[in-house]
Amino acid sequence: MRHPETWLRVTPEGLLCEPGGFYIDPPRPVARAVITHGHADHARPGHQAVLATPETLAIMRARMGEGAGASQQAMRHGEVLRQGEVTIRLVPAGHVLGSAQVVMEWQGSRAVVSGDYKRQPDPTCLPFEPVPCDVFVTEATFALPVFRHPDPAHEVAKLLRSLSLFPERTHVVGCYALGKCQRLIALLRAAGWDRPIHLHGAQQPLCRLYEELGVPLGELRPATVANKAELKGAIVLAPPSAIADRWARRLAEPVTALASGWMRVRQRAKTRGVELPMVISDHADWDALNRTIDEVGAPEVWVTHGRDDALVHALALRGIRGRALHLVGLGEDEDETPAEAPEGAPAA
Amino acid sequence: MSLPAFAELLERLIFTPGRNAKLALLRDWFATQPDPDRGVGLAALTEELVFTAAKPAMIRDLVAARTDPVLLALSHDYVGDLAETVALIWPERTGVNASPPTLSEVVEALEVTPKAELPGLIAGWLDTLDSGGRLALIKLITGGLRVGVSGRLARVALAEWSSKPVEEIEEIWHGVAPPYLPIFRWLEGQEEKPDPRDAPVFRPLMLAHPLEDRDLAALDPAAYRAEWKWDGIRVQLTAGPGGRRIWSRGGEDISGGFPEILEAMDFHAVLDGELLVIRDGPGGGVVAPFADLQQRLNRKLVGPKMLRDYPVGVRLYDLLFVEGEDLRPLPFDERRRRLEDWVARHAPARMDLSAMIAFGSVAQLSEVRDGARAASIEGLMLKRADSPYLAGRVKGMWWKWKRDPLSIDAVLMYAQRGHGKRSSFYSDYTFGLWRPAEGGGEELVPVGKAYSGYTDEELGWLDRWIRNHTVSRFGPVREVEKSLVLEVIFDAAQLSGRHKSGVALRFPRIARIRTDKPASEADRLENLMAYVEAGPATDE
Incomplete structure (x- = not known):
């Protein structure tokens, strides 16, 4: 058996599968890329050939048009492909619609690159499937034991309680346009919210695409053309950067909410001026990361980005070899990146 | 209802900037929570109930016994706040069947549990709660909720919720201890208003409107009395058989910060005045600027150096009660006469009379105002000679006429x-x-x-x-x-x-x-x- 460290390498262009001749989620344009999911820090424009799930390719086309790749190859879950001497499979990662883990086998050893993933149920995408492997390449966005995401239904219930307490006020929820937005809508629908949900312009194209791809979201309306009276007591979904900025002035006395795993830490919410923090994340929390690593049974785990220090330490306690890859450019999702360090005003 | 409901209220209050929204959250709390928990929660929010049973070190030991030291250190470093770190990292045990404690259970248990058994008791509670509940519990029992709910805000919320005037609530508030059951029963119409008897209570202050030019034009100089408006903090001194208190303008008990005043209050009366830093100077007491007084504010304990360097006194404006007699219905002139007599008779230490400023015309008064350059003087107070002492800001009775900025x-x-x-x-x-x-x-x-x-x-x-x-x-x-x-x-x-x-x-x-x-x-x-x-x- 050839250990994966002999054929899967970190290069300046990104994580390279050498015998297959392709990169996974490369930060720079390359000849051949396998893309785990459509978030901007994983799916960059300008690659020659792109291999991904049909949903991820559709998302890339919607977001970057021509830049989505000169040649695109769709691969469904369950299909197997030989690329050079390497066999490749894409397995659901449970992160967003189309998200996949890349399972690679070469000369008797198997490596799995998870991309970003979560283990909580999500009605808008297929659930994560653990695949036993020799090396598991994982993210570690929330790899500190303080991050334990609560049941998202509980967080949505908080929003609905606030709406009943402040029925005149718009509730604007900051959420990333791809994945979080549609998951929130699905959670709201599951909680019985059947009124129209209003969207910031940046949220609309991907919601339309999700619906085309078979994820029903109920009645959606643009928030930008709605009048103030219509927005009283409405739920508006907007990019996190818009909720406390000039755009939000059109809303009726808004309660600002933000749906993100970082909202578990108070200072994060305080710094962003969030009134209603909602701890909803599309990443695995501490418990889920550790459980997943135990389930795939890999004796060795590589950490792409996030809190690799804590995760590698925790793995060592269980006799698992951990290695930090320090991949650059990952973890830059707008709502999943820590806000700038808070700094007070210069002393007057 | 249990601690989780309180935790949710706490979380919302902490993140809610608006006063109206805070009031709505409090009204909802009063309307939905059972006794005695709603009163216990209220007292905890306004810090009328403060627990010191558990020290932060005890909480730290509890979590250290349950977590890996490296992961705890990394987490604490990331989160910053120890209580929050503990609340977030606390390992959740599956199969815990006990339900979370109620607020009143927590309060009662803290009182009766021997010190040695406290860690076990607290750990048991933490096991039943989610992270928000754990944070609320830890902050509660280590005495540091700090959610920015003043007693005044809470009483306004009670008034809005019950449709009773806030002044009526103010007057009995400090006569009833948490969890305020007689107050809640009264506000819900089940009982008569509680009678505080001798207990020292806060009487709502009479306040002034800013004087605008058009008011000035209409002012009859003969009908008004003038005093300096001092730049300190307005206080009410209450002393009698039931005890002594110094109340702030909003009815907060600030007695603890000013022991020298409290000591001087060996009388049976209720007085209105201005708390100031006053130092001996040529020709009498010299009032220091507000910045000096600030050194004395918001302190729980006052050291001897503070007492020496920032000595405080009270300049008396009004007399509300004397030996149980309510003087508030009397006209200002009459109360003033009684105040002067009272000061002459009792000569209380660290207190003096606010001087009356004689004037014959508005023009003359205006000159006096312009001549005041001392930083400790904000301007003038004009009080109608026949004004009774009324709660709040009653138009046309008292005016404040600040110096030009x-x-x-x-x-x-x-x-x-x-x-x-x-x-x-x-x-x-x-x-x-x-x-x-x-x-x-x-x-x-x-x-x-x-x-x-x-x-x-x-x-x-x-x-x-x-x-x-x-x-x-x-x-x-x-x-x-x-x-x-x-x-x-x-x-x-x-x-x-x-x-x-x-x-x-x-x-x-x-x-x-x-x-x-x-x-x-x-x-x-x-x-x-x-x-x-x-x-x-x-x-x-």
Whole structure:
């Protein structure tokens, strides 16, 4: 058996599968890329050939048009492909619609690159499937034991309680346009919210695409053309950067909410001026990361980005070899990146 | 209802900037929670109930026994706050069947549990809670909720919820202990209003309206009495067989911070006055600027050095009760006469009479007001001679006539976003004045921060200007090009060791945007220094 460290390498262009001749989620344009999911820090424009799930390719086309790749190859879950001497499979990662883990086998050893993933149920995408492997390449966005995401239904219930307490006020929820937005809508629908949900312009194209791809979201309306009276007591979904900025002035006395795993830490919410923090994340929390690593049974785990220090330490306690890859450019999702360090005003 | 409901209220209050929204959250709490928990929760929020049973070290030991030290250290480093770290990292045990404790169970158990058994008890509670509940519990039992709910805000919420006047609630509030069952029963119409009897209670203060020019024109000088408006904090002194209290303007008990006053209160009366730092000087007590008094505020414990360096006294304005007799219905003149007699008879230590200012005409009064330059004087108080002592701000009875503000032209240096409705606006401004730089040339030094005074239109204009002239950003703060001049007005300038410029402004606010003036022509620090009073104010 050839250990994966002999054929899967970190290069300046990104994580390279050498015998297959392709990169996974490369930060720079390359000849051949396998893309785990459509978030901007994983799916960059300008690659020659792109291999991904049909949903991820559709998302890339919607977001970057021509830049989505000169040649695109769709691969469904369950299909197997030989690329050079390497066999490749894409397995659901449970992160967003189309998200996949890349399972690679070469000369008797198997490596799995998870991309970003979560283990909580999500009605808008297929659930994560653990695949036993020799090396598991994982993210570690929330790899500190303080991050334990609560049941998202509980967080949505908080929003609905606030709406009943402040029925005149718009509730604007900051959420990333791809994945979080549609998951929130699905959670709201599951909680019985059947009124129209209003969207910031940046949220609309991907919601339309999700619906085309078979994820029903109920009645959606643009928030930008709605009048103030219509927005009283409405739920508006907007990019996190818009909720406390000039755009939000059109809303009726808004309660600002933000749906993100970082909202578990108070200072994060305080710094962003969030009134209603909602701890909803599309990443695995501490418990889920550790459980997943135990389930795939890999004796060795590589950490792409996030809190690799804590995760590698925790793995060592269980006799698992951990290695930090320090991949650059990952973890830059707008709502999943820590806000700038808070700094007070210069002393007057 | 149990601790989780309280935790949710706490979380919302902490993140909610608006007063109205806070009131709505409190009303909802009163309406939905059972006794005694709603009263216990209320007392905990307003810090009338403070627990010190558990020390932070105990909580730290509990979590250290349950977590890996490296992971705990990394987590604490990331989160910052220990209580929050513990609440978040606490390992959740599956199969815990016990339900979370109620607030009153927590309070009762803390009282009766021997010290050695406390860690086990607390750990057991933490096992039943989610992270929000754990944080609420830890903050509660280590005595540090700090959610910014004042007693006054809570009583306003009770008044709104029950449709009873807030003054009536104020008058009995301190006569009933948490969890305030008789008050809740009264507010819900099940019982008569509780009678505080001898217990020291707060009586709502009578307040003044600002005097506008048109009011001045209509003022009959013969019908009004004038006194200085001192720049300290308004207090009510209550003493009698039931105990002694010093109440703040909002009805908070601030007795603990001023032991020398409390000691001097060996009488049976209720007095209204101004708490000031007063030092001996030539010709009597000399009132220090507000900055000195600030050293004494918000302290739980006062050391001997504080007592020596910042001695406080109370300048008496009014007499509300004497030996159980309610003087409030009497006219001001009559109460004043009784006050003078009372002071003459009792001569209480650390207290003196607020002097009456004789005047024959409005013009004469205006001269007196303009002549007052002492930083410790904010202006004049005008009180109708026949005014009874009424709760709150009753139009036409009392007026406050502040001195004309001072003014400087300063350069905008930094701007910060506001909160709540202003969260999309850069509405807080740090401004500076010129002074010689160390290496030659001129530099701007920040002298203050203002977040009021402008109109909505001016705010919009400033917001746009700031976005278009930003030179760097630090989190929520933007540094701007040093090119916009603002006319800033303020009530007084006082020397301050805590400010880089060496001077602190009282109530700075924006009067005008001076687009007509280049930044180089803005004022210099020495112009501001000229406003600082040479010495503390004398009695006159």
